[in-house]
Amino acid sequence: MATIRDVAKLAGVSVSTVSRVLNKNGYVHTETENKVADAIQRLDYEPNAVARGLANQKTMTLALILPDITNPYFPLLSKAVENVARAYGYSVILCNADDHLGEPKSYIELLRQAYIGGIIFATHALEPQDIDYLNKHQIPFVVLDRAPTRQYSVVRSRNYEGAKLAVRHLLDSGCRQIAHIYGPPEIFTASERRQGYMDSVQAYDWYRPELMVPGDFQLEGGMEAAKQLMERHPDIDGIFAGNDLMAVGALKALLRMGIKVPEQVAICGFDGIFLTEVIEPELTTIAQPIYEMGALAVKILLGKIAGSDDLDQVHELEVSLVVRQSTKRGKLE
Amino acid sequence: MATIRDVAKLAGVSVSTVSRVLNKNGYVHTETENKVADAIQRLDYEPNAVARGLANQKTMTLALILPDITNPYFPLLSKAVENVARAYGYSVILCNADDHLGEPKSYIELLRQAYIGGIIFATHALEPQDIDYLNKHQIPFVVLDRAPTRQYSVVRSRNYEGAKLAVRHLLDSGCRQIAHIYGPPEIFTASERRQGYMDSVQAYDWYRPELMVPGDFQLEGGMEAAKQLMERHPDIDGIFAGNDLMAVGALKALLRMGIKVPEQVAICGFDGIFLTEVIEPELTTIAQPIYEMGALAVKILLGKIAGSDDLDQVHELEVSLVVRQSTKRGKLE
DNA sequence: TTGAAAGCGCTAACAT
DNA sequence: ATGTTAGCGCTTTCAA
Numbered sequence: 001m002a003t004i005r006d007v008a009k010l011a012g013v014s015v016s017t018v019s020r021v022l023n024k025n026g027y028v029h030t031e032t033e034n035k036v037a038d039a040i041q042r043l044d045y046e047p048n049a050v051a052r053g054l055a056n057q058k059t060m061t062l063a064l065i066l067p068d069i070t071n072p073y074f075p076l077l078s079k080a081v082e083n084v085a086r087a088y089g090y091s092v093i094l095c096n097a098d099d100h101l102g103e104p105k106s107y108i109e110l111l112r113q114a115y116i117g118g119i120i121f122a123t124h125a126l127e128p129q130d131i132d133y134l135n136k137h138q139i140p141f142v143v144l145d146r147a148p149t150r151q152y153s154v155v156r157s158r159n160y161e162g163a164k165l166a167v168r169h170l171l172d173s174g175c176r177q178i179a180h181i182y183g184p185p186e187i188f189t190a191s192e193r194r195q196g197y198m199d200s201v202q203a204y205d206w207y208r209p210e211l212m213v214p215g216d217f218q219l220e221g222g223m224e225a226a227k228q229l230m231e232r233h234p235d236i237d238g239i240f241a242g243n244d245l246m247a248v249g250a251l252k253a254l255l256r257m258g259i260k261v262p263e264q265v266a267i268c269g270f271d272g273i274f275l276t277e278v279i280e281p282e283l284t285t286i287a288q289p290i291y292e293m294g295a296l297a298v299k300i301l302l303g304k305i306a307g308s309d310d311l312d313q314v315h316e317l318e319v320s321l322v323v324r325q326s327t328k329r330g331k332l333e
Numbered sequence: 334m335a336t337i338r339d340v341a342k343l344a345g346v347s348v349s350t351v352s353r354v355l356n357k358n359g360y361v362h363t364e365t366e367n368k369v370a371d372a373i374q375r376l377d378y379e380p381n382a383v384a385r386g387l388a389n390q391k392t393m394t395l396a397l398i399l400p401d402i403t404n405p406y407f408p409l410l411s412k413a414v415e416n417v418a419r420a421y422g423y424s425v426i427l428c429n430a431d432d433h434l435g436e437p438k439s440y441i442e443l444l445r446q447a448y449i450g451g452i453i454f455a456t457h458a459l460e461p462q463d464i465d466y467l468n469k470h471q472i473p474f475v476v477l478d479r480a481p482t483r484q485y486s487v488v489r490s491r492n493y494e495g496a497k498l499a500v501r502h503l504l505d506s507g508c509r510q511i512a513h514i515y516g517p518p519e520i521f522t523a524s525e526r527r528q529g530y531m532d533s534v535q536a537y538d539w540y541r542p543e544l545m546v547p548g549d550f551q552l553e554g555g556m557e558a559a560k561q562l563m564e565r566h567p568d569i570d571g572i573f574a575g576n577d578l579m580a581v582g583a584l585k586a587l588l589r590m591g592i593k594v595p596e597q598v599a600i601c602g603f604d605g606i607f608l609t610e611v612i613e614p615e616l617t618t619i620a621q622p623i624y625e626m627g628a629l630a631v632k633i634l635l636g637k638i639a640g641s642d643d644l645d646q647v648h649e650l651e652v653s654l655v656v657r658q659s660t661k662r663g664k665l666e
Numbered sequence: 667t668t669g670a671a672a673g674c675g676c677t678a679a680c681a682t
Numbered sequence: 683a684t685g686t687t688a689g690c691g692c693t694t695t696c697a698a
Contacts, residue, residue, distance in 0.1 A: 001446070003691055014669045019693060026694090027667050046438075049447040050392060051691030053383045054674045061426075069412050070607065075403045082402075083432050091447070093394075094427045099416050105379075113334070114382040114424070219611060248611055255613045274403065278552060278581055279612055280588045336675055347685045352677060359678090360683050384675030387690045 002043035011039035022047055059115045062301065065095045065107060066122040072245065072273045073290070074122065077144075080294025081120060088302055090117060097123040106130070112137055118301045120144065120294075124187055140304035142297045145189045148314040153304070155297045155315045159189045159270075162286040162319035163196025166240045166268045169284070173266050173327045175238030177206050181215040181225040181250060183242040190217065193242050193270060211236070215246040222249025230257060230265075237265055238327075244269035244276050244285055251279065251326065266327040270319075281325035289317050335376035344372035355380055392448045395634065398428040398440060399455040405578065405606045406623070407455065410477075413627025414453060421635055423450060430456040439463070445470055451634045453477065453627075457520055473637035475630045478522045481647040486637070488630045488648045492522045492603075495619040495652035496529025499573045499601045502617070506599050506660045508571030510539050514558040514583060516550040516575040523550065526575050526603060544569070548579040555582025563590060563598075570598055571660075577602035577609050577618055584612065584659065599660040605653075614658030622650050 004022075008015045013032055020026040021036045028036075039045070053059035064081050066074050078094065085092045093116070095107050108130055111119060118140035126143065131151065134141050146154045170178050180197040183190030194212065201207045213229055215221035222241055226249065229236060241247035247269025254261055261267055261281055269276060272287025296315055303311050337355075341348045346365055353359040354369045361369075372378070386392035397414050399407045411427065418425045426449070428440050441463055444452060451473035459476065464484060467474050479487045503511050513530040516523030527545065534540045546562055548554035555574055559582065562569060574580035580602030587594055594600055594614055602609060605620025629648055636644050 004693095005691080015692080016670080016694075017668060020668090023693080029667060032668080046442065046446050048691050050383060050386045051674090052693080054387050054676090054690085055692045055694085057674070059383060069402070069415075070408045072405075072408075072607075075405075075408050078427065079402050079429055079432070082427055082429055086433060091426045091428075091443075093424045094411065094415055095424075096412055096415055099412070100419060109379065110424075113379045252611070252613050274405075275608070275611065278585070278608065280585050337677095338675080348676080349678080349686080350684060353684085356677080362683060365683080381675050384690090385677080387692090388675080388677045390690070 001048075002045040004045075004047065006043055007036065007039045007045050010043060011035045053115050057115055058305075059117055060089055061091045061093060061114070061116055062298070063093045063095055063107070063111050063116050063119045064122065065097050065119060067098045067124065068096055069094065072275050073243075073271055076274070076290045077122060077294040080291040081298050084295045084298040088298075090298075090302075097125050101125065108133055108139070112139060118142075118305050120297050120301060140301055142301045142304070144293060144297060145187075147188050148316070150313050153300050153311060153313050153315070155293050155300065155317070156189070157288045157293065157317045157319050159192035159319075160196040160199075162270060162288075163193040163240070164200050165319070165321050166270065166286050167197055167200035169321055169323070169327060170238040170240060170266055170268055173238070173262070173329050175266055175329075177211070177233070177236050178238035178240060179211040179213070179229050179233065179236045181213055181222060181229070181239065181241045181246050183215060183217040183246070185214075187217065190242050197240055215242060215249075217243050217245060219245050219249040219252070222246030223253040224249075226250035226253040227257065230254065230259060239265060239267045241267065241269050244271040244273045244283065247283055247285065247326075248275055248279055251281075251283065262326050262329045266329055268327055272319075272322060276322075276324070284324045284327040285322050286319050287322045288319050293317060334381075335378040337378075337380065339376055340369065340372045340378050343376060344368045386448050390448055391450055391638075393422055394424045394426060394447070394449055395631070396426045396428055396440070396444050396449050396452045397455065398430050398452060400431045400457065401429055402427065405608050406576075406604055409607070409623045410455060410627040413624040414631050417628045417631040421631075423631075423635075430458050434458065441466055441472070445472060451475075451638050453630050453634060473634055475634045475637070477626060477630060478520075480521050481649070483646050486633050486644060486646050486648070488626050488633065488650070489522070490621045490626065490650045490652050492525035492652075493529040493532075495603060495621075496526040496573070497533050498652070498654050499603065499619050500530055500533035502654055502656070502660060503571040503573060503599055503601055506571070506595070506662050508599055508662075510544070510566070510569050511571035511573060512544040512546070512562050512566065512569045514546055514548040514555055514562070514572065514574045514579050516548060516579070520550065523575050530573055548575060548582075550576050550578060552578050552582040552585070555579030556586040557582075559583035559586040560590065563587065563592060572598060572600045574600065574602050577604040577606045577616065580616055580618065580659075581608055581612055584614075584616065595659050595662050599662055601660055605655060609655075609657070617657045617660040618655050619652045620655045621652050626650060 004015050008018045020028050021033050082092050122144040142153045182194040213225045215225045269285040276283035276285050337348050341351045353361045354366050415425050455477040475486045515527040546558045548558045602618040605618050609616035609618050
């Protein structure tokens with residue numbers, strides 16, 4: 001493999017000159033630049049990433065930390081991150097946080113000593129002490145799905161408004177008794193969606209707190225919640241689930257109970273994952289721009305790495321109602 | 334951040350001694366070892382991965398190259414890879430090959446100049462010239478889902494036998510006219526499964542070549558193929574799809590056509606992805622041990638990195654029939 | 667505008 | 683058993 005020294009020798013210049021043309025900094029005569037470019041070409045030279053990393057104390061690698069890549073929300077997100085990162089010359093290291101919770105060395109320390117360029121957190125297992133560590137060591141990072149804050153950059157979407165959109169749509173579809181399956185309270189987005197539901201239905205006389213039941217943001221939780229809901233409140237005719245996975249679970253449970261969707265009960269989810277288009281009937285959902293969120297997170301991160309300190313701290317993206325079979329009850333439309 | 338020099342100074346020894354205790358090679362007096370260990374502890378020292386990489390011409394990073402992480406087969410695979418790799422101290426870089434097909438610099442060259450430890454290929458876009466390049470530059474690698482070969486290590490599963498298992502199960506379930514939706518011929522596993530189907534049904538008088546229709550290993554292909562199949566051959570009562578995604582597509586198409594599954598047509602897929610448990614009715618499938626395949630691939634790769642040259646070249650894992658609703662026709666069981 | 671040389675933090679001969 | 687030192691390949695002062 002050719003090194004910068006080989007190039008320098010062949011071009012008849014010093015390594016520092018080669019380095020200058022490589023990094024396009026410092027003054028370099030056009031003529032020598034051409035000689036260098038020529039030598040680079042002829043040797044098929046490619047600067048070594050590791051050596052660069054060592055000299056710069058910083059590598060062209062980003063880390064994406066997420067709870068679990070097998071959760072259907074994350075493949076598209078990680079694809080976006082990888083795509084955009086690569087477009088800018090960065091590689092991305094994948095970290096399934098849930099699988100390594102009890103480990104002695106935290107991801108962050110490991111990444112730091114590997115001179116990682118920056119980190120995207122799509123996990124909820126980010127502790128205040130981690131934030132301190134990141135700040136103390138000046139590691140650029142971006143967080144997804146957190147509360148608006150000035151502490152760090154956040155990429156998120158309009159969960160509250162999305163939930164209102166869902167309820168309104170269910171109402172418009174002719175539902176008169178809408179239940180909600182909410183996600184884990186410690187997950188901020190789950191609470192926002194729940195709040196959106198509450199504020200939308202509170203004024204109706206049919207509303208009772210029992211119409212809100214907890215789920216776990218997983219398939220199973222959605223199934224159980226829906227089952228319980230229908231057993232206790234057979235007159236429910238609409239379910240708004242806090243995420244698509246639970247919505248699919250709810251659908252599954254209803255089908256098994258012989259309840260027709262959307263005729264007897266309409267279902268609306270949240271997220272807009274691929275799964276909603278796979279099942280039958282297809283699921284109406286409040287779609288987040290998942291790919292865009294990942295792409296934006298990378299761009300913000302790269303901006304931070306480049307030193308821009310004035311990046312907006314909170315980036316809130318719009319959600320959109322995607323109407324599909326699971327809420328088509330032929331009413332009012 | 335503490336460096337090896339700081340440790341050496343604090344312990345009152347030289348850097349090479351510290352290096353020796355770090356890497357547990359060379360002789361070192363127990364007493365001095367303790368002093369060093371103590372200094373490491375007190376400084377909270379952690380050897381720098383990048384510097385190590387540069388000195389060794391090799392980093393503790395693996396690459397996983399797959400077609401597209403949003404294909405539901407790959408999240409579990411990549412989780413396995415990441416888990417096992419990390420257990421051995423390695424990080425893994427994710428590469429969506431399909432998204433970067435037209436790019437000038439190939440992944441492999443990029444990875445090489447980043448001193449990658451090794452590569453796992455779960456993509457089919459691996460050309461002979463890539464193999465040459467890898468061998469020439471002595472980059473350890475393992476390939477998934479390829480034909481048995483002596484050229485390189487392969488991790489795969491019994492596709493042929495699995496297909497036979499599928500057909501036999503469909504037959505046992507009372508099917509008398511079984512169609513097959515096969516995957517892209519350039520994908521070797523697809524051909525093997527197709528061959529298994531052919532060899533299983535050829536002897537039956539109901540068999541006709543038209544019962545085999547092409548799919549694309551995606552949802553859409555499965556839908557279209559199933560639709561076409563049922564329109565042209567309404568007496569089909571069983572479908573064996575070359576993978577789960579197409580099986581799910583087939584199910585979707587049949588449901589839309591008002592055809593009952595499994596009562597009128599039974600469906601069996603192949604792979605054992607999560608999706609098969611999510612849909613309703615749940616899908617019978619020939620399950621590959623996806624996690625184990627990923628885990629094994631890493632272990633073989635690490636073995637190669639460590640220098641073992643005598644690793645078996647082909648690792649073929651067993652598949653298993655997972656019977657679910659989509660083939661429960663109440664016959665013969 | 668260009669070059670010499672000192673790192674970046676670690677490993678591994680080679681010496682002692 | 684331990685230390686000295688020359689790299690690994692690149693960046694970046696500092697001089698010229």
